[in-house]
Amino acid sequence: MKMDLEQLRKTAAEVVARDDVKYLVGWKQGTYGYRVAPGFVEDAAGAAELIFSPLCTANLATYLTLVEELPIPRGQEPDDRKVAVMVKGCDSRAVTQLIVEKGIKKDEVVVIGCPCPGVVDPNLLAEKYPETEDQVEMKWNGEGFLLLRGGEETKIARDEVLAEKCRLCRYPNPVYSDIMLGDPVEPWETDEDKGVEEVEGKDVEERAEYWAEQFDKCVRCYSCRNVCPLCYCQDCVLDRLNPTWVNRAVNFSENTAFNIARAFHLGGRCIECGECERVCPANIPLGKINRKLAREVRDKYGFEPGVDPDAEPFQASFKPDDPEEFIL
Amino acid sequence: MKNGTNPYIPYPATVEETWYETGGDRCIKTFKVVFDDEKVRKEWSHLPGQCAMIGVLGIGESMISISCSPTEGDFLRFSVMRMGKVTQALHQLEVGDKMMVRGPYGNNFPVDDWQGKKILTIGGGVGQAPLRPIVEYVKANRDEYEGLTMIYGARTSGDLCFKGEFEEMSKCDDLACHLTIDVEEEGWGHNVGFVPQMLLDLNPSPENTIVITCGPPIMIRFVLENLKKLGFEDEQIYTTLENRMKCGIGKCGRCNAGNMYVCKDGPVFSYAVLKEIPEAFA
Amino acid sequence: MSAEFNPNIVAFLCNWCSYAGADLAGTSRVNYPSNIQIIRVMCSGRVNPLYVMNALQQGADGVLVSGCHPGDCHYMEGNFFARRRLGMLKDLMEFVGVDPKRFHMSWVSASEGHKWKEVVEKTVEDAKEAGPFEGFRRRQIDW
Amino acid sequence: MSAMLLNKEKWPEFVGKLTGKKVWAPQADSEGMRFALLAEGEAPVPDYNNTRVPPKGVLFPQTETMLKFQVKATEVDEPELDQETVVLGLRPCDARAMAIVEKLFKWDIDDPYFIKRRDMVTLVGLACNDPGLNCFCPSVGGSPASTEGLDLLMVDLGENYLLEAVTGKGEALLKEMGDLLSEAGADEAKEKEKLVKEAEGKIKRTVDTEGVPEGLPGLWEDPLWGKVSASCLGCGTCTYLCPTCHCFDIQDEVEGFDARRCRTWDSCMFGEYTLHTSGHNPRPTRKERTRNRINHKYSYYVDKFDVIACVGCGRCSNLCPVNIDIIDTIRQVKEAL
Structure with a gap:
């Protein structure tokens, strides 16, 4: 697949030029190395900086709900213009799920879909090809990737650096979009979810030990929660002090409670974009918990979030014949 | 300690x-x-x-x-x-x-520097609580101050604090107490209207006077505006700030307004200092 | 262990069926283990997963949630939601290493005093098998 | 002060001689390095770039019990802090951060917990021979072999460590080691100088802070804050992983009848940090919070303590999930001046 940057920038410029669009969120070159930063584009000049490459891991749908709503000063009209956002396949599921939950309305956003042949895991990439201060360009190259740095071209095999979420991805093409860029990509054979299976294979005590080690590292920076496009409560229950569900103390007990509660609140809602795992400064494999829950929901309840904008939210609905073999 | x-x-x-x-x-x-x-x-x-x-x-x-x-x-x-x-x-x-x-x-009102001056307090709602000690202090050291005028307002008469103490005050001639509520009530013998307006109506002279104001941010904003209209200098105006606090001794970091810690460098600030701090009225 | 382990069980019972069922068990003089601490909630659908976690954090060795049979809910459908959510919670807790024997859910109607006895017996027995809960209990080691 | 040599083969013996003290050292966990208490008999060689979480927790633990008491009682107990501690192999930037934070904790009223811990700790630093990608310590007054805040500095000379005592505590530690060490000569000193120079040369990214502390207040309403903070997620990664960030929250926790008052790290990037009970928030959006973070480090702290509260360790740039890069931010500030 060829992602035509010209076309992307032209489309972006057209969208931001529209009267009913406030700004566009896309990806732009980061400040150094393999970094890619979210770009907030308001004019054609900004649109010319946008990129779409295998380094664009960030899920920009989170910015749809992240903006603080301040009271509008008396005499001023609310700014009702739309926000445009560029999405990959997985990100588009977040948008869909937000629409399902009425977190956003369809007519509040302009979704620009980018079919995605899979992005890289920046950690894996840096491990194999050390990061330098130079800005790099990265491209999809047939089955693999092409890394351009300081006039040098390096071919990298796909399996070497492909992000885990992409190996398991079943929706490389946006499921929901207003404008689609380029041609759809061919979905690929997905692997077995080895990460989840490995944990499932342990017995209960080994699992407890495994997660104890993981949760013990948690510093409770809440980046997993904040980056999640579907964690958008104004007043998070895990922040509350009256009553206090989870203490502020950072120890294994509270960290576990925090992480279980976070994962549970994403049950039947997680769209497996892998952002929580990517941003975690302690490298806790949060994706495993989320994917496990998503798989249970899919297998037991036949529900998949973020696919159908007209679906009922999973936790706020039921079927009379939901499984109940666990009930005494 | x-x-x-x-x-x-x-x-x-x-x-x-x-x-x-x-x-x-x-x-x-x-x-x-x-x-x-x-x-x-x-x-x-x-x-x-x-x-x-x-x-x-x-x-x-x-x-x-x-x-x-x-x-x-x-x-x-x-x-x-x-x-x-x-x-x-x-x-x-x-x-x-x-x-x-x-x-x-925190710091305190520079009561010693104010000796020989007229004191004017302008309070709104629960904002009278930090002003009450200064009123009491001046009452206790009457000879050292030129006089005391108090303007205090609240939404309704039921929202006024320290009600019992005002009666006695208005009996002394060098102490003046002006009360106001936002909306007319039956049996209310005092002024009706907002505090900043009442300040304009009273038209106190800025000469040898110190003003201390405390109350809701919106009230403070208009009081400051009106004080300027009446010719008060920045150095004559004092107010107290509030912010979320945890430690109280300038360590936990959250109460800063600009480079000032409200718990250590404040809560009392003169308007001359305050207007240099961009965050002070946030 | 020489003395027999007596687990602490926290039970969240719905006001309309299970609580009445437990009441019936009491008034009918049905003997059942006394390890259980009952917390009455209006509906099993009201049981927030955080309740379950908090109970475990604060020293419960097992948790039981009990509500009306499907279709009998006083609020028409509260227990259907509970079934979905708590089923998911059970899977999740099992995945993070909480013994599934520590968490149970049951349907007990107001007339099922004997079923209540069975449910409690099963819950207590399972919790005994699982032993004292040491997992993410709020320990005081660093206090 | 005296300079000594320690053969690397004797490293386990060196560590072994620290019995009776709590020893913190960088250790590998499932993903990367972190400072942790050494178990008896362990002596991992400090060979690492830097830990993800800074060692500030040794002096300022993420969760610290301040007072212990019983519910409904009025008597409070203080926890006992009396064990000698050694931190092995921390980086000069992190040690410098401790010296910077100490200024605040000693300002006006002493913070008893930090000060007590500081008095009982011996900081043994390890100079950087190979600085990381985002290290910029020379730009903010540090150096790969800075001794500020340290008691003892180690320099990796290949086969040996060069140990230079900086304070009396470091001197005492050297004495304890007795004949494990041998006297260092002029050659080693030269070797060290060469390595430090090399290390400084390897630092690629720099910032120019000239005029930034004085200029920042004037940029209060500058559009750059909106631009910098637009992509901010409002998480605490940058602040929790910052060796100089020192804000904390105090909470009471109850467990049965036992209760404690504890303090935990807090972050100015959280909305809840400044939220008043009334619902009013003086810093309502990420823009104000980002502005406060940069101002606090580069302006307010300079006003109060005459030093920039950033040591150039590069952690926030490294680990920010959305590439808010402090080096680039200061560059933008500089441009806007």
Whole structure:
């Protein structure tokens, strides 16, 4: 697949030029190395900086709900213009799920879909090809990737650096979009979810030990929660002090409670974009918990979030014949 | 307290008297407390404008301004509005119950520098609590100050704090007390209208006068505007700030307004200082 | 262990069926283990997963949630939601290493005093098998 | 001060001689390095770039019990802090951060917990021979072999460590080691100088802070804050992983009848940090919070303590999930001046 940057920038410029669009969120070159930063584009000049490459891991749908709503000063009209956002396949599921939950309305956003042949895991990439201060360009190259740095071209095999979420991805093409860029990509054979299976294979005590080690590292920076496009409560229950569900103390007990509660609140809602795992400064494999829950929901309840904008939210609905073999 | 002891240790104080100043959902309750430990009581000294961390063990602590003047006696008074977790717990305290107190924190009104001047206090709602000590201080040291004028307003007569104390004040000729409420009420013998407007109507002379104002941010904003109209200089105007606080001693970092820690460098600021801090009225 | 381990069980019972069922068990003099601490909630659908976690954090060795039979809910459908959510919670807790024997859910109607006895017996027995809960209990080691 | 040599083969013996003290050292966990207490008999060689979480927790633990008490009682107990501690192999930037934070904790009223811990700790630093990608310590007054805040500095000379005592505590530690060490000569000193120079040369990214502390207040309403903070997620990664960030929250926790008052790290990037009970928030959006973070480090702290509260360790740039890069931010500030 060829992602035509010209076309992307032209489309972006057209969208931001529209009267009913406030700004566009896309990806732009980061400040150094393999970094890619979210770009907030308001004019054609900004649109010319946008990129779409295998380094664009960030899920920009989170910015749809992240903006603080301040009271509008008396005499001023609310700014009702739309926000445009560029999405990959997985990100588009977040948008869909937000629409399902009425977190956003369809007519509040302009979704620009980018079919995605899979992005890289920046950690894996840096491990194999050390990061330098130079800005790099990265491209999809047939089955693999092409890394351009300081006039040098390096071919990298796909399996070497492909992000885990992409190996398991079943929706490389946006499921929901207003404008689609380029041609759809061919979905690929997905692997077995080895990460989840490995944990499932342990017995209960080994699992407890495994997660104890993981949760013990948690510093409770809440980046997993904040980056999640579907964690958008104004007043998070895990922040509350009256009553206090989870203490502020950072120890294994509270960290576990925090992480279980976070994962549970994403049950039947997680769209497996892998952002929580990517941003975690302690490298806790949060994706495993989320994917496990998503798989249970899919297998037991036949529900998949973020696919159908007209679906009922999973936790706020039921079927009379939901499984109940666990009930005494 | 002094260096060498752990400043985070609160001392038990017994509630001697308590009463409600106002009613309603966000009611204000005043506590008169006395330290249990004789030594703590002796070592404690505060000046008008300072605050203390008061709380209940197992719930938490809040920074509350001390609403009595040291001239009143060996006790402390706090007027607390019921808002959150800690203040709800405080409101459940009755006479004889224990409150944990540490402090005093923050700077104070420069009462010594103000000797020989006229004092004008402008308060709104619970904002009268930090102003009450200065009123009491001036009342106790009448010879040293030229006079005291108090402007105090609230939404309704029921929202006025320290109501019982104003009657007596208006009897003295060098003390003036002007009360106002937002909306007309039956049997209300005082002014009706907003505080900033009342200030304009009274038209106090800026000469040899110090103004201290405290109240809701919106009131402070208009009071400041009107004071400027009346010709007051920035150095003559004082106010107190508030921010979320945890430690009270300038360590925990959250109460900063610009480069000032409200708990250490404040809460009393002159407008001359304050207008240089961009965050002060945020 | 010489003395027999007596687990602490926290039970969240719905006001309309299970609580009445437990009541019936009491008034009918049905003997059942006394390890259980009952917390009455209006509906099993009201049981927030955080309740379950908090119970475990604060020293419960097992948790039981009990509500009306499907279709009998006083609020028409509360227990259907509970079934979905708590089923998911059970899977999740199992995945993070909480013994599934520690968490049970049951349907007990107001007339099922004997079923209540069975449910409690099963819950207590399972919790005994799982042993004292040491997992993410709020320990005081660093206090 | 005296300079000594320690053969690397004797490293386990060196560590072994620290018995009776708590020893913190960088250790590998499932993903990367972190500072942790050494178990008896362990002596991992400090061979690492830097830990993800700074060692500030040794002096300022993420969760610290301040007071212990019983529910409904009025008596409080203080926890006992009396064990000698050694931190092995921390980086000069992190040690410098401790010296910077100490200024605040000693300002006016002493913070008893920090000070007590500081008095009982011996900081043994390890100079950087191979600085990381985002290291910029020379730009903010540090150096790969800075001794500020350290008691003892180690320099990796290949086969040996060069140990230079900086304070009396470091000297005492050297004495304890007795004949494990041998006297260092002029050659080693030269070797060290060469390595430090090399290390400084390897630092690629720099910032120019000239005029930034004085200029920042004037940029209060500058559009750059909106631009910098637009992509901010409002998480605490940058602040929790910052060796100089020192804000904390105090909470009471109850467990049965036992209760404690504890403090935990807090972050100015959280909305809840400044939220008043009334619902009013003086810093309502990420823009104000980002502005406060940069101002606090580069302006307010300079006003109060005459030093920039950033040591150039590069952690926030490294780990920010959305590439808010402090080096680039200061560059933008500089441009806007």
